[in-house]
Amino acid sequence: MNYVLAALVPERLVHLSSVDLAIIAIYFLAVLCIGFYLKRFAQSGEDFFLAGREMTAWVAGLSFLSANLGSLELLGWAGSSYQYGILAAHWYWIGAIPAMLFLGIVMMPFYYISKTHSVPGYLQLRYGKAASGLSAVSFGFMTILMSGVNMFAMAKVMQVVLGWNIHFSIWVSSLTVGIYVASGGLFSAIFNEVLQFFLIWFGALLIPILGLIEAGGWNGLVARIQHNFPDQNFTHAWSTLGHYQDNPMGMHWTGIVFGLGAVISMGYWTTDFLVVQRVLAAKDLRSAKLAPIIGSFFKMAVPLIVILPGLIGLAVLPEKLVPESALQPGQHSYNDVLPLMLARYCGPGLMGLGVTALVAGFMAGMAGNVSAFATVWTYDIYRPFIRKAAPDAHYVSMGRWCTIIGLFISIGTAYLAMGFASIMDYVQALFSFFIAPLFGTVLIGMMWKRATPLGGFLGLLAGTLTAIGIFVSMKVDHDMVAIFALSPLAKGLAQDMYQALWSCMVCVIVTVGVSLATTPKPAAELTGLVYGFTPIPKEENVPLLHKPIFWAGVALTLFVILQVVFW
Amino acid sequence: MSERHHIIPVWFFVGLLLLIYGALILASGIAEWQNPPPTVLANLHAPVWWGGLMVVLGGAYINVFRPRRSS
Numbered sequence: 001m002n003y004v005l006a007a008l009v010p011e012r013l014v015h016l017s018s019v020d021l022a023i024i025a026i027y028f029l030a031v032l033c034i035g036f037y038l039k040r041f042a043q044s045g046e047d048f049f050l051a052g053r054e055m056t057a058w059v060a061g062l063s064f065l066s067a068n069l070g071s072l073e074l075l076g077w078a079g080s081s082y083q084y085g086i087l088a089a090h091w092y093w094i095g096a097i098p099a100m101l102f103l104g105i106v107m108m109p110f111y112y113i114s115k116t117h118s119v120p121g122y123l124q125l126r127y128g129k130a131a132s133g134l135s136a137v138s139f140g141f142m143t144i145l146m147s148g149v150n151m152f153a154m155a156k157v158m159q160v161v162l163g164w165n166i167h168f169s170i171w172v173s174s175l176t177v178g179i180y181v182a183s184g185g186l187f188s189a190i191f192n193e194v195l196q197f198f199l200i201w202f203g204a205l206l207i208p209i210l211g212l213i214e215a216g217g218w219n220g221l222v223a224r225i226q227h228n229f230p231d232q233n234f235t236h237a238w239s240t241l242g243h244y245q246d247n248p249m250g251m252h253w254t255g256i257v258f259g260l261g262a263v264i265s266m267g268y269w270t271t272d273f274l275v276v277q278r279v280l281a282a283k284d285l286r287s288a289k290l291a292p293i294i295g296s297f298f299k300m301a302v303p304l305i306v307i308l309p310g311l312i313g314l315a316v317l318p319e320k321l322v323p324e325s326a327l328q329p330g331q332h333s334y335n336d337v338l339p340l341m342l343a344r345y346c347g348p349g350l351m352g353l354g355v356t357a358l359v360a361g362f363m364a365g366m367a368g369n370v371s372a373f374a375t376v377w378t379y380d381i382y383r384p385f386i387r388k389a390a391p392d393a394h395y396v397s398m399g400r401w402c403t404i405i406g407l408f409i410s411i412g413t414a415y416l417a418m419g420f421a422s423i424m425d426y427v428q429a430l431f432s433f434f435i436a437p438l439f440g441t442v443l444i445g446m447m448w449k450r451a452t453p454l455g456g457f458l459g460l461l462a463g464t465l466t467a468i469g470i471f472v473s474m475k476v477d478h479d480m481v482a483i484f485a486l487s488p489l490a491k492g493l494a495q496d497m498y499q500a501l502w503s504c505m506v507c508v509i510v511t512v513g514v515s516l517a518t519t520p521k522p523a524a525e526l527t528g529l530v531y532g533f534t535p536i537p538k539e540e541n542v543p544l545l546h547k548p549i550f551w552a553g554v555a556l557t558l559f560v561i562l563q564v565v566f567w
Numbered sequence: 568m569s570e571r572h573h574i575i576p577v578w579f580f581v582g583l584l585l586l587i588y589g590a591l592i593l594a595s596g597i598a599e600w601q602n603p604p605p606t607v608l609a610n611l612h613a614p615v616w617w618g619g620l621m622v623v624l625g626g627a628y629i630n631v632f633r634p635r636r637s638s
Binding site for chain 2: 017019022023026027030034037038041059187190191194195198199202206210213214316343344345346347348349350352353356
């Protein structure tokens with residue numbers, strides 16, 4: 001075995017062999033080479049920021065999903081599934097599938113036909129600069145924070161699993177991402193996301209396979225978990241949501257259905273520019289509609305590699321994991337469950353592949369955030385507010401520089417993330433500030449021609465301030481949890497769900513109220529932006545198997561079956 | 568995948584990486600057959616069949632999506 005890195009930190013989960021190190025090194029080399037290869041194709045603004053709008057449905061769909069498969073999924077959700085059980089799978093099912101299908105079938109025509117480059121870009125066309133500017137600034141702020149979380153999470157994994165110095169890991173991985181995104185723009189980010197998609201599956205899928213063999217199948221797994229934790233129910237997705245105290249999350253089904261399913265998931269999957277940007281890069285409308293639908297099938301399967309390892313950890317790990325805030329020497333936290341499972345089952349070679357998969361997942365998230373930030377800063381803040389009429393090459397240069405600068409800001413926020421007890425609670429809180437009200441603003445803009453520019457701006461502002469206000473009040477005074485989250489037993493994730501619900505409702509009420517009292521844009525300015533003023537191409541002579549709506553129906557059916565199976 | 572830009576398809580790079588990684592893992596699994604590592608279920612020799620699967624899939628992707636000279 002090669003103990004090259006043994007001297008860096010005295011304690012770690014595994015020792016890497018030569019083949020493991022080779023696998024990791026080859027990955028870094030590959031992504032850099034691909035980035036440099038693609039640089040020659042990313043010369044114009046449309047190439048750099050939107051990959052030339054040439055992606056097929058499969059490429060756009062897999063990168064759409066992979067951009068979301070970052071550290072949060074691989075590390076944080078495995079930890080959340082250890083903490084909350086199969087309830088964590090809701091963030092992959094009701095918390096994603098209906099929203100992805102809604103994006104593909106209902107919203108994508110408006111995004112794609114408007115030829116916008118970003119979600120704030122759509123807001124500018126629909127509502128004007130005020131709403132667009134607010135969205136762009138809040139998105140830019142959030143995405144850089146998210147990038148920092150990705151970096152921190154990856155560095156933590158490398159420290160636990162490999163014994164690498166946390167600061168070394170942050171700098172090496174972030175600079176690698178910065179180089180290949182600054183070189184090839186969205187082309188590079190998408191190519192590497194597709195690559196990372198395959199690595200994540202091949203690197204992580206062995207854990208649930210071997211884990212289920214060890215546990216004795218699903219029934220054996222359930223029996224072992226019940227034996228280890230007789231006072232908790234970790235293996236039912238819906239039947240324990242009738243009362244807050246019946247499940248490990250302190251959640252009621254209304255929070256899951258309305259807070260998560262109707263607001264947060266819709267807000268994220270339909271308006272988060274990081275994922276929508278990948279679909280905007282599709283080569284035509286049909287590919288743009290199909291991409292999120294293709295992604296939804298794989299999203300439904302992601303719990304196999306993320307949620308199931310957490311459940312297997314509950315069943316087979318000899319030690320009980322603890323929250324990050326309660327960590328004592330010799331113990332491991334919830335977020336360590338996936339690396340612990342990796343160390344349990346994977347020897348030389350497979351360990352390197354598993355570590356590379358984790359690294360790939362983190363770097364996909366980081367690259368996605370950085371490329372999205374570069375686009376939103378350049379096209380939605382810099383060009384409309386700072387320098388309006390520069391040549392295209394100037395904006396491409398700004399995009400490259402912004403990528404590097406955004407990266408360094410992310411490194412700073414990575415150190416901020418170190419102080420939080422749970423990565424997932426931190427991210428969900430951020431989401432709920434900005435995403436939930438944004439969904440209300442965008443959806444009303446697409447569906448209701450009467451919505452006015454002032455209504456859109458004030459609704460978005462009111463919703464965002466409501467989310468921040470509720471969050472702060474619940475943190476400062478715990479009695480407020482019972483008011484806003486409907487139960488004093490509601491924990492972090494549950495609180496965020498209700499916070500999102502209320503902020504979206506405030507956004508909608510304010511948008512509608514102000515719009516009814518102000519003057520809407522003339523119809524000529526709403527063409528291509530609003531239902532009723534947008535000619536959407538019909539698919540009359542397309543075979544059924546080529547129609548996006550057919551595959552959306554198949555995905556929805558599978559989703560329902562999963563809910564019944566894991567009731 | 569590209570119409571305006573003649574870019575090597577991303578699937579070719581996927582195949583290349585799967586092939587290289589699969590070969591390394593398969594070789595490692597064969598080398599440690601008699602002395603498997605101290606992991607749970609090491610007797611199943613997962614590196615051999617998992618690495619083999621990656622080699623087969625990687626080879627298939629490379630064959631189907633390899634760059635071809637336009638005539």
